[in-house]
Amino acid sequence: MFILQRQVEAPAEAGAPGYPGYMDTVVPAAEAPGPQASAAQSIMDLERACLLQNYARYPLVLARGKGCWVYDLEGRRYLDLITGIGVNALGHAHPRITRAIREQAGLMVHSSNLYYHRYQGELASRLTAMSGLDRAFFCNSGTEAVEGALKMVHAHGRALDPEKYEIISLDNSFHGRSMGALSVTGQAKYRADFEPLIPGVRFIPLNDVAALEAAFSPRTAGVILEPIQGEGGIYPLTPEFAGKARELADRFNALLVADETQCGVGRPGVYFAYQRSQPVIMPDVVVAAKPVACGLPLGFILANEKAAAAIRPGMHGTTFGGGPLTCRVGLEFVDILDELLPSIRCVGAYFLERLQHLAAKHAVIKEVRGFGLMLGVELHVPGKQLVLDGIGHGLLFNCTHENVLRFLPPYIVTEKEVDRAIRILDRLIAKA
Ligand SMILES: Cc1ncc(COP(=O)(O)O)c(C=O)c1O
Numbered sequence: 001m002f003i004l005q006r007q008v009e010a011p012a013e014a015g016a017p018g019y020p021g022y023m024d025t026v027v028p029a030a031e032a033p034g035p036q037a038s039a040a041q042s043i044m045d046l047e048r049a050c051l052l053q054n055y056a057r058y059p060l061v062l063a064r065g066k067g068c069w070v071y072d073l074e075g076r077r078y079l080d081l082i083t084g085i086g087v088n089a090l091g092h093a094h095p096r097i098t099r100a101i102r103e104q105a106g107l108m109v110h111s112s113n114l115y116y117h118r119y120q121g122e123l124a125s126r127l128t129a130m131s132g133l134d135r136a137f138f139c140n141s142g143t144e145a146v147e148g149a150l151k152m153v154h155a156h157g158r159a160l161d162p163e164k165y166e167i168i169s170l171d172n173s174f175h176g177r178s179m180g181a182l183s184v185t186g187q188a189k190y191r192a193d194f195e196p197l198i199p200g201v202r203f204i205p206l207n208d209v210a211a212l213e214a215a216f217s218p219r220t221a222g223v224i225l226e227p228i229q230g231e232g233g234i235y236p237l238t239p240e241f242a243g244k245a246r247e248l249a250d251r252f253n254a255l256l257v258a259d260e261t262q263c264g265v266g267r268p269g270v271y272f273a274y275q276r277s278q279p280v281i282m283p284d285v286v287v288a289a290k291p292v293a294c295g296l297p298l299g300f301i302l303a304n305e306k307a308a309a310a311i312r313p314g315m316h317g318t319t320f321g322g323g324p325l326t327c328r329v330g331l332e333f334v335d336i337l338d339e340l341l342p343s344i345r346c347v348g349a350y351f352l353e354r355l356q357h358l359a360a361k362h363a364v365i366k367e368v369r370g371f372g373l374m375l376g377v378e379l380h381v382p383g384k385q386l387v388l389d390g391i392g393h394g395l396l397f398n399c400t401h402e403n404v405l406r407f408l409p410p411y412i413v414t415e416k417e418v419d420r421a422i423r424i425l426d427r428l429i430a431k432a
Pocket of ligand 1: 141142143144146174175176177226230231259260261262263289290
């Protein structure tokens with residue numbers, strides 16, 4: 001009997017059949033791992049046979065999680081510093097979140113937006129207070145929130161002049177994979193197969209104030225910015241650039257949209273990343289999603305009265321968005337977040353400092369960037385093998401933009417867990 005085994009050590013060319021980055025080899029059953037490992041293999045093989053092959057998954061089958069740790073089918077544990085790409089902000093199986101889900105699941109999961117329920121208004125009121133904006137709309141993901149914000153920008157522009165529909169976005173940005181969100185995503189690798197996209201989008205380099213000034217015109221309806229670029233490799237906006245975007249948006253009556261899907265809702269150590277600058281540079285619209293319902297799908301748009309006025313009854317909607325289960329969990333999350341913000345700042349600063357020490361020690365590290373618990377380590381070499389080696393050593397993180405190791409730890413991570421991660425990284429990077 002033979003089974004198919006994945007060899008982590010030997011990455012194949014990107015785009016190779018199967019799981020990109022892995023080589024499939026046939027090994028005799030005698031040398032094969034035990035029954036749990038073959039259970040993992042069957043799970044991977046079934047997916048491979050039945051799912052669209054759009055994901056390059058790592059060869060790890062997760063079974064459960066507790067706090068900052070996740071466990072595979074064989075009970076091996078991994079320190080989770082990527083949290084489902086910034087989603088499991090309170091780690092796994094947080095007792096208050098688990099209780100809220102259990103209770104609400106027994107009462108009502110979905111009610112639709114035909115009717116009222118108790119939690120949507122309450123969560124809107126909390127998020128508007130946290131952001132300084134006036135109104136909220138709930139949906140299911142970051143992409144969907146971006147779509148809604150783009151419609152808001154277009155409707156705002158068209159109400160003033162049918163020719164006012166241009167949107168300014170940044171090179172290297174990421175805003176999601178729907179046709180609208182892709183249209184403002186400044187990375188050719190995501191867009192190329194889907195052109196032509198929505199017209200009227202102008203891309204400029206990050207933090208290039210002169211390019212921003214040159215791109216604005218009376219046709220500009222809006223500008224969309226990630227206060228800290230995530231997929232693009234953890235690049236923060238400078239306050240000068242954000243301030244100029246605010247000034248020009250006011251001058252040309254355009255809407256300033258902050259996409260906080262990855263960098264927002266506590267991750268930078270404040271509620272929203274745009275609140276880091278002093279004085280705060282207020283956007284007209286904020287979109288966010290990932291952490292707010294701790295793993296349940298919930299995205300949202302926040303808007304000031306001016307932007308919100310662009311959307312009249314019937315112009316936008318969603319079936320699932322803002323249901324009682326997700327909103328109740330979101331409320332529990334924002335309560336807990338208030339208690340965690342100081343620790344996010346403190347442990348985040350500690351993690352950054354420890355990574356900077358690694359950078360001083362290992363020449364392969366080019367730069368360390370980020371704020372709070374959103375950190376990136378740029379390497380002079382591709383980072384994928386380090387991510388695979390990390391899995392082998394019980395540490396989960398990922399690599400974005402080819403050579404930036406990305407860390408989006410849970411907000412409950414401790415200095416002790418950071419120390420453990422640093423010890424493993426130190427060894428892995430020494431090998432690299
Ligand atoms: C800044 C930003 N915007 C939008 C999205 C898309 O969000 P989602 O995957 O929830 O649709 C992401 C996802 O990583 C993101 O980082």
